[in-house]
Amino acid sequence: MIAEANVSSVTVSPQRANVNVKGASALSLTWNVTRFEPTAPTTVLVSSTNAVLQINGSTVANLGGLLSRQSSLAAAQSETLRFNEVLSISPALARKIAEAPAGSVLISRTFTDTQTTGLARLSVFAGTGQGGALSINRIDLKFDNDARTDVIAKGDTRRAIAEINFRSSGLLKGEWRIIDPSASLGSARGRILQVVRQQVVSSGQGRTRIVSPALPTAKNGLYLLTFSVEDADGIAELPVLRYFVLEGATDRPRDNLTTLSPGNGARVSQDTVFAWENVPGALAYQIEIFNPGHSKVVSGKVVSAKDLKLRLSAFSLDNLTSGESYDWRLRAFDQEGRVIGSSPRQLIYMP
Incomplete structure (x- = not known):
């Protein structure tokens, strides 16, 4: 059987x-x-x-x-x-x-x-799952046009996006904070642009997206923006977005800013240093990286006028691809947000 x-x-x-x-x-x-x-x-x-x-x-x-x-x-x-x-x-x-x-x-x-x-x-x-305390372990900031640094015409509308990784569940307590041109660059926290209270739920690794209110663009000059949160013990330093507000495009000078390195057509690495000569009256400098022949910025960085050099590793490299060539240029801005210096585009290659 x-x-x-x-x-x-x-x-x-x-x-x-x-x-x-x-x-x-x-x-x-x-x-x-x-x-x-x-x-x-x-x-x-x-x-x-x-x-x-x-x-x-x-x-x-x-x-x-x-x-x-x-x-x-x-x-x-x-x-x-x-x-x-x-x-x-x-x-x-x-x-x-x-x-x-x-x-x-x-x-x-x-x-x-x-x-x-x-x-x-x-x-x-x-x-600890849903019963554990909320923990924020990563914050990524960008503008709504995907740029990490931006120059905005006076009166235009722009927003920022915070991509937040977290564990467990709870009430996310955050603040959009901004330092505008009337404040000192040493003002670490700035003023509150918006308070955010949002319930987030995850039994493990979670992700949420928070959009800022319309950013201030009424005054010419440099703005620093960050998203500050509680329960962010795993984040050593909050990311900061920088943007310049300009009166318009009519005040852009001809190419008159001298760059020192890298040379045109240079092969670069994360240790490559971008360096330039001082421009009297500059409040800040902006490095922009483009696809060759295009005007859309794929990466960039705004730095204070006290800096006359910057390593490539300081950039957001997510949008730069090994084996590709890129154009780059440098611009200088004064306290009013006017472009007072600009370099010609040069070619770099990422091996």
Whole structure:
């Protein structure tokens, strides 16, 4: 007679687990396998080769080892076999879990009695999950035209965007703060442009996007903008956006600013230094990088007039590609936001 025993269900306890964001973790799990024999006595081996860690449906690691127990059933009898194990999560796997979208990480085991199979899964999260304190671990700022530094005509409308990475859930408390041309460049915090209170929810790694109100453009000159948040212990320094407001485009001079390095056509690296001569009356300088022959800025940086050089590593390099050539130029601005110096475009190559 052919045995007809079945694995009728597999469950796991707990059904969700949290791992350390940094360092190794140990997960204590109990797998419960229920079998039923409808007709004849059977003795079989119930086993599972290993547990599987999956992120977004893709297997990233095999965990644990073989679990097996013998099961003997009489006709019309059922039983539940319990398998206890401790799974080790390495620091490398913990980093992958922390970087994964919340709810996308699963650990599963498939059990078989050589005739039928059953599967159980538990969800895995980084940190303390929804019950833990909100933690902000990254803030990225840019303007709504994707620029990291900008020159805006007086009266024009521009907004900024804060992309925020966080863990756990809670009330995000933030402030858009700005230093306008009437303030000292040494004013560290500036004035509050807008207070933000937003509930954010994640069982692991979360991300949210916050748009600023329309930025001030009534006065000519240099503006510094930042988004300050509570619970940002993991951020050493808040990013700052810089923009200049100009009266208009009619005051742009001819190319009259002398740059010292890099030379035209130079191969550059992150250690390349951009250097230039002082322009009397300058309040700030702006380096702009373009695709050759185009006017849209792909990267750039505004610095105080006390700086006459800047390393390429100080730029946002996200939009610069190895193996591509770019144009760059330098402009100088006075206290009123007028362009008082400009260099001709030069070519650089990123190997």
